[in-house]
Amino acid sequence: MAETHPFRLHPDEVARRAREYFTDQLGIPLVRDMAGYMRFEDVHGFVELDIRGDANNQSRVTFQYQGYEREVHEFRRLLAEQAQEETRQGE
Structure with a gap:
């Protein structure tokens, strides 16, 4: 699966x-x-x-990922939170 997301980072x-x-x-x-x-890979997926x-x-x-859907969603959430925090600090 492939998906693209913007981040303010x-x-x-x-x-x-x-x-x-x-x-x-x-x-x-x-x-x-x-x-x-970057590509991260092991026997469980990539x-x-x-x-x-x-x-x-x-x-x-x-x-793009296989086998790590939950982890990718969590990483996207963490990036969004960091971007939001940096935006708040810049105001």
């Missing part, structure tokens, strides 16, 4: 958070890490992120 911040969440917290190995593209910069330090992130 810089692409580098999205990538940093993805490493922390999928590898550090969940233990899913990062098997590919190229500019704007998560791919295509991270593109947008205007005003925003990002458009395309998620």
Whole structure:
């Protein structure tokens, strides 16, 4: 399944958070890490992120995944919360 979502976060911040969440917290190995593209994969499935910069330090992130639907939804929620918090702090 593939879905794209915008976030009011810089692409580098999205990538940093993805490493922390999928590898550090969940233990899913990062098997590919190229500019704007990350793939986490193990025997249970995979998560791919295509991270593109947008205007005003925003990002458009395309998620493709198999076997990690709940975790991807949780990660999206965490990114949205962080973006909302940073927006509040900037007001």
